[in-house]
Amino acid sequence: MSWITKNKTTVGAFVGVMIAAYLFYFISGVKATSMFAYAWAYAIPLVLAAMVGVIGERSGVVNIGIEGQMLVSAFGAFFAAAYSGSLLVGILVGMGCGLILGGFLAWTSVKWRMDQIIAGVVLNIVATGITSFYYKPGQQLPGLMPTWDVPILSKIPLLGPVFFSGVGVFATAAILATLAIHFALFYTRWGLRTRSVGEYPSAADTAGINVERLRLINVTLAGILAGMAGAYLSMDGSSSFERGMTAGRGFLALAIMIMGAWRPLRAGAAALLFGFISAIGNQLQADKIITVAPQLVGTLPYIMTLVVLAVAAGKVRAPGAVGQPFVKGDK
Amino acid sequence: MTEVTTPTYRGVPNEMLLDIQGLSKSFGKVQANRDITIQVRRGEIVALLGENGAGKSTLVNQIFGLIKPDTGTVTIKGDSTPIKDPRDAIARGIGMVHQHFQLVPVMTVAENMILGHESTRGGGILDLESARKMVRRLSEKHGLAVDPDVEIEDLPVGTQQRVEILKALSRDVDLLILDEPTAVLTPQETDELLGVMKDLANAGTSIVFITHKLREVLAVADRTYVLRHGAVVGQSDDLTNTTTTDLAEMMVGRSVELRVDKTPAQPAGVVLAVDDLHVKDDRNLMAVNGFSLTVRAGEIVGVAGVEGNGQRELVEALAGMRKVVSGSMMLEDLDLTKANPYETHHAGVGHVPEDREKHGLVGAYSIADNLVLNEFDQEPYAKNGVRQFDAVRANAEALRTEYDIRSASIAQSAGSLSGGNKQKVVVAREMSFKPKLLMAAQPTRGVDVGSIEFIHKQIVAARDGGAAVLLVSAELDEVLSLSDRLAVIHGGKIVAELDPKTADRTEIGRLMAGDH
Numbered sequence: 001m002s003w004i005t006k007n008k009t010t011v012g013a014f015v016g017v018m019i020a021a022y023l024f025y026f027i028s029g030v031k032a033t034s035m036f037a038y039a040w041a042y043a044i045p046l047v048l049a050a051m052v053g054v055i056g057e058r059s060g061v062v063n064i065g066i067e068g069q070m071l072v073s074a075f076g077a078f079f080a081a082a083y084s085g086s087l088l089v090g091i092l093v094g095m096g097c098g099l100i101l102g103g104f105l106a107w108t109s110v111k112w113r114m115d116q117i118i119a120g121v122v123l124n125i126v127a128t129g130i131t132s133f134y135y136k137p138g139q140q141l142p143g144l145m146p147t148w149d150v151p152i153l154s155k156i157p158l159l160g161p162v163f164f165s166g167v168g169v170f171a172t173a174a175i176l177a178t179l180a181i182h183f184a185l186f187y188t189r190w191g192l193r194t195r196s197v198g199e200y201p202s203a204a205d206t207a208g209i210n211v212e213r214l215r216l217i218n219v220t221l222a223g224i225l226a227g228m229a230g231a232y233l234s235m236d237g238s239s240s241f242e243r244g245m246t247a248g249r250g251f252l253a254l255a256i257m258i259m260g261a262w263r264p265l266r267a268g269a270a271a272l273l274f275g276f277i278s279a280i281g282n283q284l285q286a287d288k289i290i291t292v293a294p295q296l297v298g299t300l301p302y303i304m305t306l307v308v309l310a311v312a313a314g315k316v317r318a319p320g321a322v323g324q325p326f327v328k329g330d331k
Numbered sequence: 332m333t334e335v336t337t338p339t340y341r342g343v344p345n346e347m348l349l350d351i352q353g354l355s356k357s358f359g360k361v362q363a364n365r366d367i368t369i370q371v372r373r374g375e376i377v378a379l380l381g382e383n384g385a386g387k388s389t390l391v392n393q394i395f396g397l398i399k400p401d402t403g404t405v406t407i408k409g410d411s412t413p414i415k416d417p418r419d420a421i422a423r424g425i426g427m428v429h430q431h432f433q434l435v436p437v438m439t440v441a442e443n444m445i446l447g448h449e450s451t452r453g454g455g456i457l458d459l460e461s462a463r464k465m466v467r468r469l470s471e472k473h474g475l476a477v478d479p480d481v482e483i484e485d486l487p488v489g490t491q492q493r494v495e496i497l498k499a500l501s502r503d504v505d506l507l508i509l510d511e512p513t514a515v516l517t518p519q520e521t522d523e524l525l526g527v528m529k530d531l532a533n534a535g536t537s538i539v540f541i542t543h544k545l546r547e548v549l550a551v552a553d554r555t556y557v558l559r560h561g562a563v564v565g566q567s568d569d570l571t572n573t574t575t576t577d578l579a580e581m582m583v584g585r586s587v588e589l590r591v592d593k594t595p596a597q598p599a600g601v602v603l604a605v606d607d608l609h610v611k612d613d614r615n616l617m618a619v620n621g622f623s624l625t626v627r628a629g630e631i632v633g634v635a636g637v638e639g640n641g642q643r644e645l646v647e648a649l650a651g652m653r654k655v656v657s658g659s660m661m662l663e664d665l666d667l668t669k670a671n672p673y674e675t676h677h678a679g680v681g682h683v684p685e686d687r688e689k690h691g692l693v694g695a696y697s698i699a700d701n702l703v704l705n706e707f708d709q710e711p712y713a714k715n716g717v718r719q720f721d722a723v724r725a726n727a728e729a730l731r732t733e734y735d736i737r738s739a740s741i742a743q744s745a746g747s748l749s750g751g752n753k754q755k756v757v758v759a760r761e762m763s764f765k766p767k768l769l770m771a772a773q774p775t776r777g778v779d780v781g782s783i784e785f786i787h788k789q790i791v792a793a794r795d796g797g798a799a800v801l802l803v804s805a806e807l808d809e810v811l812s813l814s815d816r817l818a819v820i821h822g823g824k825i826v827a828e829l830d831p832k833t834a835d836r837t838e839i840g841r842l843m844a845g846d847h
Contacts, residue, residue: 188456189449196435196446203433206397207447208418320436328397 025158035283036162039275046271047174048229049253051181054262055222058185059215060198060321064120065105066226067250068127073097073230075131078241082139087235091169094231095224102223110215113325132243145169145236170232177225182264194218198319201326211326248302255305261316274301345372348506348537354403356389363389365561371506376528376538378548380582381558382779387541391508395427396420426499430510432491436484440477441466444498469497473527489520507531509540513547517637518807518840525551545575557581583781593791596815598627602799603768608658610648618644620823626768631790631800633814633831635807637843641823642803643685646772650682651675662768676705681766683757685773691757694746698738699727701745702760734759735785751782758786762793769793772803787813807839821845
């Protein structure tokens with residue numbers, strides 16, 4: 001129970017949100033359920049992508065190439081599934097694409113000490129180019145992604161239908177990844193070392209930790225999550241691939257990471273908030289409460305990003321060594 | 332050279348713990364270490380002395396496996412296999428406390444202590460409870476109090492260093508390397524550290540420590556090696572009859588004046604009057620908190636204090652680099668409270684900043700350009716908005732000679748100079764325009780003994796030329812020998828004004844530590 005007293009604000013915020021959500025649910029059950037379901041669907045790729053950012057930056061590497069990783073993975077996953085006729089192959093190829101691009105970013109920015117922002121920009125440009133060039137219209141997925149209901153939990157009002165019924169691979173992955181990374185980051189040897197490498201690499205180096213290797217491994221493996229985020233977009237979110245379909249979600253994920261103060265659980269909550277903002281916009285429009293161009297409503301999450309970054313500036317602190325290549329012997 | 336008197340440890344002639352033979356290391360064209368031979372026995376405290384760039388840190392970094400020697404052997408307890416990396420060094424009983432603490436600021440003491448050799452409960456899950464116990468046990472054993480659950484960034488530097496030492500000791504060290512361990516400590520903390528070092532040596536740990544402070548060498552070391560230009564140029568195996576002057580001469584290779592020669596001050600009118608100044612630091616806390624001081628023409632006023640007591644913010648505010656919250660600063664009858672650095676300079680304030688790399692120089696620019704950094708747009712260095720390079724060059728050549736800046740040419744980039752010469756560039760620029768007020772913040776930090784002597788003489792010369800000098804330094808020796816008046820700062824305000832001629836070191840130390 002000491003955990004609760006130590007995390008009063010978090011627990012307080014959680015309880016507050018739950019009360020508000022259920023009040024809303026008792027006023028209008030259908031509307032609440034559909035809005036929360038929309039929010040969660042919107043948040044899934046953002047959660048996965050934000051974890052990529054968290055792992056990278058906690059290791060000291062800025063990853064602005066998440067957008068490109070997602071785009072190539074969405075492309076790879078969709079066409080692999082379409083041509084092979086297997087959804088599983090699609091998912092695996094999507095994860096593989098993310099992994100390879102993660103490796104590219106890790107190698108250029110850690111091994112070659114290239115400017116990390118430029119490495120990420122290169123990745124994004126290449127991703128846009130390749131996926132547009134090889135894009136073939138008229139392809140279809142071999143089927144819909146399988147879903148299942150979690151016994152008992154899916155019977156909970158509101159939470160059940162939103163989180164525990166019609167559950168898919170990607171939703172499961174997003175939840176498990178967030179919990180696992182949070183635990184690993186703060187309670188394991190890997191996490192302690194990763195944080196030290198991202199905060200103060202020379203301290204890690206003198207303690208006998210191989211800074212370059214840990215960064216390489218972390219950034220590369222995190223690519224798998226970016227791959228899943230991308231695969232979700234083309235295989236689950238929309239069942240088709242379109243040019244530029246990531247639409248800046250990779251960058252939204254970074255804003256979410258900042259809003260979550262580089263902590264996985266908070267970042268997960270921040271992603272849900274983004275999803276809910278988007279859901280509110282849609283609902284207001286559906287109810288004809290606001291009548292503006294739908295494109296304008298679609299910009300809500302991006303406006304929110306600006307607000308988040310402006311508010312967060314100076315309040316949350318990035319890992320100390322983010323963006324700085326480590327040169328052995330430099331103190 | 333005298334025969335080494337073999338120290339004994341519990342009555343037994345001591346085991347050779349570290350034996351370095353013919354070690355050399357080059358970085359490109361620069362030979363950082365050449366043919367170094369050094370031996371350390373169990374239970375000995377050995378000091379490494381030398382000017383900046385003499386190769387001391389390079390040497391110890393090779394003992395700790397951070398860099399690899401080009402030639403030569405490092406033998407530890409009879410084992411001469413090359414040290415692969417720090418992990419290997421630690422495993423072979425070597426611990427090192429680095430000049431810049433190798434602690435992760437946002438982690439707790441316990442987390443830092445176990446980093447790299449974590450205790451786990453299996454499955455890679457950290458066992459922080461046993462880490463806490465280890466911290467408490469070690470801290471009790473060595474009499475170094477620390478709380479395992481505090482984050483490093485919330486600790487004062489003296490305590491951070493305790494953590495560093497405990498971290499090194501947690502791994503069963505036979506040889507402890509300390510790289511300039513007292514640079515950031517108060518006199519009391521320094522004494523405490525020297526005591527800990529003696530206790531460790533008595534218990535059989537050998538200590539190699541690097542320092543610039545000759546007094547400490549004489550206080551604690553059994554033997555000393557002196558390095559110059561990467562080579563061992565002197566050695567003293569019996570320090571009982573050695574004086575600080577002897578050591579300084581060995582370091583520089585010529586006789587050095589450690590005391591500053593100066594005539595009594597002839598103070599004239601008030602040049603700087605600071606009244607009830609309040610300035611915030613980067614964390615938005617009030618760092619300068621009701622600071623008042625006057626400095627008259629022709630006198631040096633020293634501000635002594637432990638770092639982090641508002642000195643940096645004070646100087647930055649006076650130089651126009653930091654916003655003043657309240658209070659006032661007057662230069663003669665000119666109000667500088669809201670002035671920017673440009674206005675401050677042109678009002679006649681010379682500023683030798685604490686961080687010369689960041690605020691004193693543009694490393695990529697030439698020496699000549701750095702010497703006109705605050706005058707480049709003025710006649711004769713510019714006419715009608717066009718730079719006059721002949722004037723810039725002539726100025727640089729003159730100042731290079733006058734201030735003994737050792738460089739290949741005035742076109743060389745300032746960043747490529749040694750620390751002492753960089754500082755001379757800054758001092759030359761800030762003093763050559765005959766400021767009314769000269770502010771010098773840590774003017775000899777990281778500067779070798781020869782350059783220190785020179786810079787001190789220049790500061791006294793500025794005073795004798797009628798300038799008011801405000802000297803801010805964490806080096807008690809420096810403030811005591813240079814100042815005509817001494818003010819002790821603590822918690823952002825002056826807690827005492829003293830006469831440096833009669834002031835007592837321990838008294839000042841107590842005041843600096845906030846005990847008044």
